[in-house]
Amino acid sequence: MTKTISFILNGDEISCDIQDHWTLLHLLREELGLIGTKEGCGNGECGACTVIVDQLAINSCLFLAADVQGKQIQTIEGLAVHTGSLHPIQQSFVDNGGIQCGFCTPGMIMSAKALLDKNARADKEAIKHALAGNICRCTGYVQILDSVEAAGRQMAGNQGKGAAAAKDPGTITQQSMNKKAGEVIT
Amino acid sequence: MSGYNIVGQRVPKLDAAQKAMGRAEYIQDVKLPGMLYGKILYSKYAHAKITAMDISRALALPGVHAVLTGKDIPPKMRMGFYKDNPPLKADKVCCFRDEVAAVAAVSEQVAKKAVSLIEVEYEVLPAVFDPEAAMEKDATLVHEAHKTNVLKLPWKLHYGDVEAAEKDSAFVVEDRFTTTWVTHCCLSTSGAVALFDASDNLTVYSNTQIPSLAQKDFLETLGAMGLKGKRVRVIKPVIGGGFGSKLDTYAYEHIAILLAHKCRKPVKILFDRKEEFEATSTRQPTVIYIRQGCDKEGHLTFRDIRMVLDNGGRTSWGATTPSVMMMPITSLYRVPNVRYNAKCVYTNNTYSQAMRGYGNPQATFAIESCMDMLAQKAGIDPVAFRRINQNEPGDETPQGFKITSCGLAQCIDAVEKELTQGSPLEDGEGIGYASLIHVGGGARIYKSDGCGAILKMDDYGRVDIFTGGTDMGQGLDNMIAQIVAEELGLLAEDINVVHSDTDVCPWDVGAHASRSTFVAGNAALGAARRAKQTLLAFGAKLFEVAPEDLVMENRTVSVKNDPEKTMPVDKLLRKAHFSPGGTMLMADYFYDPPNENMGKDFRCNLSVTYSFGVHGVRVHVDKETGKVLVKNYVAAHDVGRAINPMLLEGQVYGGVIMGLGYALSEEVMIKDGQIKNPNFRDYKLFTAKDAVPIMAPVIETHDPDGPFGAKGIGEPGCVPTAPAVANAIYNAVGVRIKDLPITPEKVLAAIQEQSKGS
Amino acid sequence: MKPFTLLTPATVEEAVAMFGQHKETARYMAGGTDVIVKVKEGWMGPDYLINLKQIPGLDELHKNENTGELTIGSLVTHAMLEQSLLIRNEYPIIYDAVSNIGSLQVRNMGTIGGNLINAVPSADGAIPLIALDGTALLAGPAGERSVPVKDLFVKPYETVLTPGEILRKITIPAQAKRTGSAYIKFGRRAAMELPLIGIGVLLVVDEDLVTCTRARICLGVAGPTPRRAQKAEDLLEGKPVTATLLTEAGTLAAEESQVRDSVRGQAWHRKEMIRVQVRRMGIKCLDIINQKAQQTGRQV
Structure with a gap:
């Protein structure tokens, strides 16, 4: 239909x-x-x-x-329309060797962005957990993880101290993707 | 200090920003006006006669433009070097992945539907799946006309006298090792678009690693179709991973060509992930019997290896991997007497291809596992044992390889230093080592091992360089750009590397054998030198000095020791262009390395130089579950010179994780010829969460023949990984696993067996 | 993908009515991570997909502070559970189970209800809910009814739900004091795994902090449906819990399991893992109980 x-x-x-x-x-x-x-x-x-x-x-x-x-x-x-104005995550992938064949890259960057938007100070374990669903066959992930970590540092710096403190993510609901959050208590 | 400005710099990959923005166009993104979608029907059985086929329902489906079966294939059309594989099979199928029909339709959905409407009747034949069983006298024949399941290939050598050496050996060990099917898992699936112009000239978009040889294959296809004398153009979109998977041409490419010709429209065939698992080729599986001996002091005396290779139902490059396995067998460590015998045997399984390392990981798994076993028997520390036998610069190996630069000794030192620095080993922990030799200066497996480069400079000081080489993510674009920029005193960003189109790029044998930096790099360097010569000759006239008195640096041409006499290179180029009788800067170079094809006895100097490396790993083995955790990994490589350390490390990290998958988690599970895990859920690639800490010390030995001293590094990262892990597991818990992958089941079974024994 | 019409009911009742209208040509869809794959692969081809995602209230997640009862709406995603501090702190067995289902992307879409109703032997989500004595509230053409989660499964891919029934929510009764719970998914990789075997253990102990008053040992991939190892539970209850006793319980659980050989793992190894992991998870439960007791002690 x-x-x-x-x-x-x-x-x-x-x-x-x-x-x-x-x-x-x-x-x-x-x-x-x-x-x-x-x-x-x-x-x-x-x-x-x-x-x-x-x-x-x-x-x-x-x-x-x-x-x-x-x-x-x-x-x-x-994220960017010009190579001169790349998002910090994109720039970090470029600078840290996070990109080889590049086929996984857009998805990888979007996963990283979803994480860092919430918590730019995510540590390596949190980054690995968030990126575990993005398969890369070229890089062995080493430089990808470095890229995300470096981008996070920069984003945290940009946001100023304390601005990136993790919210309780339990308030995210299926319906809040759609309209106002329902009655959700955690 | 290297004394270089651009070579040795961590210049980001030239296309990285484009890729980071989602702007790179892969085969998935190629869409041409009027394009149709092709889909292939595969066999339902591992071995069967095709007794009848009805395509009428598929043809009748609205939106279907063509249906092809084996009967439509020109008689001479055969793929693969053994020519046993028509793109569509007419009479019988020899494995599940055999293609039996194909359609072209207005959409993928219609094409899929049409394929499901094709009716094929089969008469199922007895099948054979075990290569050793397939060698037996009364075994089912996979190809009756071939008369035997053993392929007629010459993989047999004997240098020195193995039997005499064995008699004189103080210690001898022997064992059987097996390696299984694993696959490339490029994130971009395979695909091709074929179209003909009005005069029957063909263009193929394909994510191939061998544009020039693919062009040749497609010309043969045109010949078989009665289109001799027509042109073929191969265009490579951005390649989403290669690893050897695209070193041959495949049925889907030839079928797309046939469909495009029949429909007179562009036809695209794009694999889905299941198809990618089921219908592309794997790494060659092996059964390896090895005997190896040494004298009382630990000097290797002989190495004797017999192999059986499961060739599968058809033949692709997997059957030629013994030619590369010979390299570690004859030349990893100093071993004076060597015998090797490999048989490739038809079965009704899938068939194999090139995959990163091309046989080297399989052979090195057996050799390096066996090295530890022999060291133990001789009572020598495994690292000391390797030092006793290490290759040295100036060696000539039994196969005739002339070792020039060789940093094996430094690699051992570097790995040992890094690995012994950490905390003391805990219970269940162990350390293992393994080394590698690989071709690092080309590999002459074809009539030419060459690569061409065409260079032009514009009025603004920019360079376009057209290379035969192929970038599939590994970074050839940067190698070329950094080499050319260094030579011409420019910046990497001044160099536009074009490697996408056989209409404009010169010939190259392909992106294989870790040869691109060395061969395509030397070709680019040759072209740059010629351009520089011309430019300096012009500059010399202008400044009234000798060309030798000029230097090109920082985008300028200057007279040495005379800071007054200097000119930006773009200005000089314009002067050359716009002077009366003007000239444009253009240069070309074809570099064919002075290496040798294998003789009848396989003796040759296969590569101009060889790459060496040593891997060391610290593992923890959970004795109750059999699970192996990699705690720390060190991979030291003699790379000649790092043109770009960041990209080089990327090759090593990626290779190591691919190698760890080979060691621990990856296998294409095949039962009765059928793949049981054609998806990323059950084919266990390492995830980001499985990633391990890797150190990659770079040993620079400044190879005399490499561009700025560089050697190849594309494949070595995954070569000695599995034996290093196996040796570490043995060191940790005293069990030796001889079959890949080393799963928790195998480790735990061995631990339990061991405790029963004690 | 075969075309279908997407229906978007606003209430459970409307959804049930839509199903009544289209019967077997319709399927319910929760997070879609499973249904969409099945439609794409041609394993199912509904003419109508009834999209439950837009129904308000199905994603409620809260604990009634008076009764201690936890309510998990069927449309609560794995990620919501994983990221809830309540779940992480008070229901570690749920956290352990949901935080490693698929990828984060899948956990952001996939729901606990979908995971249960899919009824695969390996359903990570089912194990903790069985261990916690959860009850499923079903709504269908004949009204509502409650079924213990442990009785929800009939065989692989089949539940006791009758045509048209929807899982509305799961309720978990108040946990006893001194409860510890833990789950492990054993697989070859650290992520993106279906378990070779899934082992959930829940222990309640007496004031002495060692005597087991209630034990739940729940296994995934140990039979056609997620199941409890009741002989093993019985062994533990009433006795002081020690590593030796847990090993015995693990051995019993392994014996009463119906593990099989498959491409993902071998039966003998699965049994070994049950044996070992029941002990390890049991010890983890005790650690959690002891840690909490110490914290409470300090507060007092």
Whole structure:
């Protein structure tokens, strides 16, 4: 079935016609021409298709396009439009050798962003935990982890001291991805 | 101080920003006007006759443009060097991945549906899955016309006198090792787009590692199709990982060509992940019988290895991996007497390909595990035992390899130093070592081992260099740019490296054998030197000095010791261009290394130089679960010179983790010819959470023939990993695992067996 | 992917009615991490997918401070559980289990309800809820009913849910004082694993901090459905818990399991892991209890 949805994509309000069975990945790549989000497996097992929906990293290959109605979507294309103004995470991947073949890179950066936006001071263990769903075959992860750690340091610096303190993430709910949070007590 | 400005710098990968922004275009992103989507139907059985095929329902499906079966394949069309593999099989199938039909349709969905509508009737044949069983006299024949399952390949050598040496040996050990199927798992799946122009000239977009040889294969395909004399252009999009997987041409590429010709439209075939697991080739599995001896002082006396290789149902490059296995077998450590005999045997399993290290990891697993066993028998410390036998500069090995630069000794020192620095070993912990030799200066496996480079400079001091080499993420773009920038006194960002199109790039044998930095680097350096010569000749006239008195540095040309006489290079280029009878700076160079093809006895100097390395690992073994945890890893490599230490470390880290997967977690599980784990859930790649601390000391031996002294480093990182881990496990808990991967089950079973014995 | 129509009910009742209308041509979808894969692979091909994500209230997660009862709505995601301080501090067995399901991306989408109803033998989410004596509240065409989580599973991929029934929420009764609980997923890798074997242990001890008054040993991949090892539990209850006794319990649990050989692991090794990990998890439970007791002691 076709329906019209509206959502915010990389800061811009957009409205488009979709089919019910389209995944968000299909919508981005095939309909909107945003090829930065990659498909590595189609089953949520490699992370190449990671995008951020209302602050949460998700596999766009398993997320229905219909479910982005009213939500905020960030893709790799939303981070920078010019090599001179790369997001600190992008710049850090460039500077620290975090990129080889580059196919995992957009998903990896989006996973890193979802983490660092919440907690720029995430330590290496927290970074590994957050990136465990993003498979990379080239780098052995060493320089990727270095890249994320270095980016976090810079983002924490940019935010000023204390600004990046971790919120209780328990307040994130399924419905808050959609509208106001329900009655959630943790 | 190296005395260099750009060489040795950690210049970020030239395309990194593009990739970080999601702007890089891979085969997935290639979309041409009017493009159709192809899909392949594979065999339902490991071994069967095709008795009937009905494509009528598929053809009738709206949106389907063409359906091809084995009957549509031109008779002479065969893939692989053994020519036993038509792109679509007409009469019988020899493994599950055999292609039996293909469709082209308006969308992937329609193509998928159409494939499901093709009806194939099979008569199932008895199958054989164990290569040693397949060698038996009355075994089922995989290819009846071949008369035997053993391939007619010459993998047999004997240097010195192994039998006499064994008699004189003080200590001898022997054992059997096995390695299994693992696969590349490039994050970008395989794919190709083929299209013909109005005159039947062909363009193929493919993420191939061998554009020039692929062009040759596709020309043969055109020949078989009756299109002799037509042109083939191969365009490489950005490649999302190679690791050897794209060193051959495959059915999907040839099928895309056939479909595109039939439909007169561009046809794209893109693998999904399951297909990538099931229909691309693996690392060659092996059964290895090794005997090795030494004298009382610990000098190796002989090495005797017999191997059986599961060739699978068809033949790709996996069957030629023994040619590279010969290298560690004859030349890792000083070993005077060597015998090697390998048989490749048809089975109804999947078939193998090149994969990072090309046989070297398999052979080194047996050799280096056996080195520790022999050291123990001789009562010598494993590190000391390796020092006694280490290769040295100036050695000529039994196979005729001429060792020039060799930092094996320094690598041993570096690893030992790093690994013994930590806290004392706890219960269940152990340390293991293993070394490697690999080709580091090309590998002459084809009529030419060369690579071309074409260089031009514009009016603004910028360089475009067209290389035959291929970047698939490993960083060849930077190697070329940094080498050329160094030579011409420019910055890396001034160099545009073009490596994507056979219409503009010169010939190269392919991105294999860790050869690109050395060979493509030397070709680029040659072109840069020629350009420099021309430019300096012009500058010399201008400044009225001899060309030798000029230097190019920091984007300027200056007269040595005369700071007044200097000119920005772009200005000089414009002067050259716009002077009467003007000239544009262009230069080319074809570098074919002075290495040798293997003779009938396999003796040769295969590579201009050889890379060496030593890996050491500290593990913890959970004695109750069998789980092995890597605590610390040190991988020291003699790289000649690091053109870019950051990218070099990336090659080592990536290689080590791939090697640790080979050692501990990865296996393509095949039962009765069928792959049981064609997904990332059950094919256990290391995740970020499994990543381990790795140190990568770089030993620079300044190779006399390498560009600025560099040798290859693409493959070595994953070569000695498995035996280092196996040796560490033995050191920790006293059990030796001889079959890869070393799973918790195997370790725990061995521990329990051991405690029963004691 | 085969096309389907996506229906978006606003209430559980509406969802049930939609199912009643379309019957077997419809499927419910929670987080979608499983259903979408199955539709893509062609393992199921519904004409209608009833999307439960938009139903308010299904993602409630709270503890009633008066009764001590914990409520987990079926649409609560694994990530919500993982990131809840309440879960981390008071229900470590849930935290252990959910924090290593799939990837963070999957945990941000996948729900505890979906994990249960999917009914795979390896369901990480089921083990802690069984150990905690959880009850599932089901809503269907015939109204609501409650089923203990341990009785939810019939065989692989099959639950006691009748056509049209929806899992609304899981409730966990108040935990006894001096409860410790822990779960381990044993696999080859540190992440992205389906367990070779999943072992959850919950112990309640007497005031002496050693005598076991209640034991729960729950196993995943040890049979066709997630299950309790009751002989092993019985062995522990009433006795002082020691490493030796836990090893005995582990051995019993291994014996009464129905582990099998599969591509993911061998039966004998799975049994060994049950034996070893029941002990290790049991000791972890005692550590948690002792730690809490010390903290309480200090506060007093």
